[in-house]
Amino acid sequence: MEPDRTGAPPYKWRWLILVVMLVAELMDLLDASIVNVAGPELEESLGAGSVGLQWVIGGYALTLGAGLILGGRLGDRYGRRLTFLVGLAAFTLTSLLCAVAPSIELLIAFRLLQGTSGALLLPQGLGLLRENFSGAELAKVFGIFGPVLGLGGIIGPVLGGGLISADFFGLGWRLVFLVNLPVGIAALVVAAKVIPRKPGDRAVGIDLVGAALVVASCALLVLPLNQGQEDGWPLWTWLSIAGSALGFVLFARRQRRAAAQGREPLVAPALLRKPAFTVGLGGIALFFSGLVGTQLVLTLFLQIGQHFTAGEAGLGNLPLALGTAVGGAVSGAFLADRIGRVVIQVGPLIQLAGAGLLWWELDSLGSSFSIWDIAPGVVVSGIGAGMVIAALFSFILAAVDDHEIGSASGVLSAVQSIGGSIGVAVFGSLFFARADHGDFVPGAQHALIAQVCVLLAFLAATFLLPKKGRPEDEQHVAREELLEKSAV
Numbered sequence: 405m406e407p408d409r410t411g412a413p414p415y416k417w418r419w420l421i422l423v424v425m426l427v428a429e430l431m432d433l434l435d436a437s438i439v440n441v442a443g444p445e446l447e448e449s450l451g452a453g454s455v456g457l458q459w460v461i462g463g464y465a466l467t468l469g470a471g472l473i474l475g476g477r478l479g480d481r482y483g484r485r486l487t488f489l490v491g492l493a494a495f496t497l498t499s500l501l502c503a504v505a506p507s508i509e510l511l512i513a514f515r516l517l518q519g520t521s522g523a524l525l526l527p528q529g530l531g532l533l534r535e536n537f538s539g540a541e542l543a544k545v546f547g548i549f550g551p552v553l554g555l556g557g558i559i560g561p562v563l564g565g566g567l568i569s570a571d572f573f574g575l576g577w578r579l580v581f582l583v584n585l586p587v588g589i590a591a592l593v594v595a596a597k598v599i600p601r602k603p604g605d606r607a608v609g610i611d612l613v614g615a616a617l618v619v620a621s622c623a624l625l626v627l628p629l630n631q632g633q634e635d636g637w638p639l640w641t642w643l644s645i646a647g648s649a650l651g652f653v654l655f656a657r658r659q660r661r662a663a664a665q666g667r668e669p670l671v672a673p674a675l676l677r678k679p680a681f682t683v684g685l686g687g688i689a690l691f692f693s694g695l696v697g698t699q700l701v702l703t704l705f706l707q708i709g710q711h712f713t714a715g716e717a718g719l720g721n722l723p724l725a726l727g728t729a730v731g732g733a734v735s736g737a738f739l740a741d742r743i744g745r746v747v748i749q750v751g752p753l754i755q756l757a758g759a760g761l762l763w764w765e766l767d768s769l770g771s772s773f774s775i776w777d778i779a780p781g782v783v784v785s786g787i788g789a790g791m792v793i794a795a796l797f798s799f800i801l802a803a804v805d806d807h808e809i810g811s812a813s814g815v816l817s818a819v820q821s822i823g824g825s826i827g828v829a830v831f832g833s834l835f836f837a838r839a840d841h842g843d844f845v846p847g848a849q850h851a852l853i854a855q856v857c858v859l860l861a862f863l864a865a866t867f868l869l870p871k872k873g874r875p876e877d878e879q880h881v882a883r884e885e886l887l888e889k890s891a892v
Contacts, residue, residue, distance in 0.1 A: 415536050417597075417598035418536040418537060418541075421533065422533065424591050425529040425532060425533055429529060431584055431587060431591075432526055434559070435522070435584070436560065437560030437561055438563060438580050439460055439564065440561050441561050441565040441703055442564060443703075445714065446511075450506075452511075454832065454833075457832070458829055458832040458833070460508070460515055462825040462827075462828030463516045465696075465821045465825040466626050466821075466822060467520045468526075468821050469523075469822035469825065470623075470818070471520050471524070472814055473670050474615040474670065475525075479527055479528045479604070480604060481609075481610060483601075484532050484535070485528075485601055485602060486604070487604075488529070488595065488599065489595060489596060491522070491528065492525055492595060493588075494521035495518060496584060496588030498521050500582070503575075503578040503581035535602070536600070562721065562722070564718055565717055568580065569715030614670045621649075621651030624647045624651060625645060625648035628644040629829035629830055630829040678804065680803035680869055681803045684799075684865075687796070687866065688816055688819045688820050689822070689823035690858050690861055691858075693827030694862070695824075696823070696824035697827030698827075700827070700831060701847075702721065704835055704836075705847070708839055709845070719775075724783070727788075731751070731787035731788060731793075732791070734787075735747050735791040735792075745866060747795050748799060751790075751791035752866075755788030755859050756859055758787070759785060759852050759859070761780060765777060765778045766849055799870060800816060802869075831851045834854055837850070
């Protein structure tokens, strides 16, 4: 490796920094999906109902997304090393708390704290890599980063199902969280040794009021979506949703006022004045709410409806993972640069075809069931999803000026995570509304109807995106900022 711009030799422990960053990112990806297969175990062990299960799964994504932008700013102010170590230690500790939770209420609380810890941890990783690698080595680093993180998103349900089915020492679902302890402790020891000490910039301001508005607005939105179905949608649910909308408006006004007064806002207001970017935010929320929601419903249908074990349900997610990998490879290697925006319009059309095929497969189920009965529809849906994932962020960032890419990347990642939490709430509620009465196939089909509506709305939004993405050399920084969140 060539010396950096200051003429100093390359840092000798830089490759160990890459290992630590990969471990931290994999811990997040696994914890985002590994719990999906734990539903029946949680119900038996802690008496978790449908709403409790939705909060255990979606609550993590909620606090992670709501805190990502603030987490990045804390790293700028207090130093990436310190913020990363605090986040990693907190993530490991909250994993232990989740594992020993004696009630579903405490498990939900600890999952919310775990997501908050992830919001401290994750924004520091890519910045630390950029500080310690450059040139050809930096390109090689991100060549390793992407596939490894993509694999992490795929193996989460498989690993979770395997751990629960193995039931080592009679720990059952608790192993899903305990697996983080040895990994997290080892990563913490290595990180404390190898990450160089670099001070932060104490001149960087922290808008705690703005951050609190984001967290409160997200909570006011997801709470009624999780609880409304069970409570019969009383008045408070609609007031909560209205309060969420008001909170986001107040946040946007606060960001504009901060910029006008010469202070650095959490989100650059200029971004929100770009129609293609704001439409893209809606597109990200729609797409990932549908994707994460249908992944959850697939797992619930296999476990609750067809009595698959946790291990079998984890393996049952492989057709979706395979389709997503194929679609991403086709889009990234052959289509995105050639046909531009059309690739993220073809993707939802293929997903719609997959949803129609899956509906027919569910309608045709006999008395005996295997994953092969629905695998074709699941694979087709995955191919469409993979085509979109490979290109979506780049096209949204085409509307963003180069100096705004950092802020835009953080916002998009946060919206992606929050969209996933909303998907868990909405799609989970639709499934459980019928599954609680034993109507598992209609419950899955109701979720498919919601997916079709989401995909049609997303497809309509794509026509407002740029026809072509940013040229390859201009996307380099953007790809680094979004790599870990665009991998599924």
